[in-house]
Amino acid sequence: ETGVTQTPRHLVMGMTNKKSLKCEQHLGHNAMYWYKQSAKKPLELMFVYSLEERVENNSVPSRFSPECPNSSHLFLHLHTLQPEDSALYLCASSQLRPGGAASTDTQYFGPGTRLTVL
């Protein structure tokens, strides 16, 4: 496998269910990200992990719980979601460089998980 993979690709769940999204990167990167993409809205950053430590949490509701056990794997645990949480959830990875006013770390995206909450 190469690049960034995500499973499952499609998920339908009820509001009382608990599920997890999985992301794996094969690029040797040190940072991983979760984004939410809703129709006609910009990509919304949810979480950033750098060297397995969460460095960004964009006021995401607690019903979304990220986990980063190592630099290659990232999970998003879901519980008691709402219908408005239905969206495409994208994982990305990059190689963050320290400091650097002109740091150009590029984020590479996985194929996404299309989530539908009934």
Add this chain to the structure above:
Amino acid sequence: QKEVEQNSGPLSVPEGAIASLNCTYSDRGSQSFFWYRQYSGKSPELIMFIYSNGDKEDGRFTAQLNKASQYVSLLIRDSQPSDSATYLCAVRYGNKLVFGAGTILRVKS
């Protein structure tokens, strides 16, 4: 609030023409700028990044950055129907990228 603005489009151009996509951003401290292409139902893929004022060319694509005016643009020469997609502008702030909502490009054959 860091903002990135793009015209949602759709921008329609005939095959072979130049497509011009524009993006403005709110924070003068921004250092790195990215253009991603996203086909319907797919994830974003990087086209180019730029961090110095001026032009950067890669094949049919040219990114242009003007930090004084806080805009970045993407030119696509000899547009092809396969270029039809949503183009996302992204601006790096610290550890994160802030994305615009994207511009839909349609290239008519």
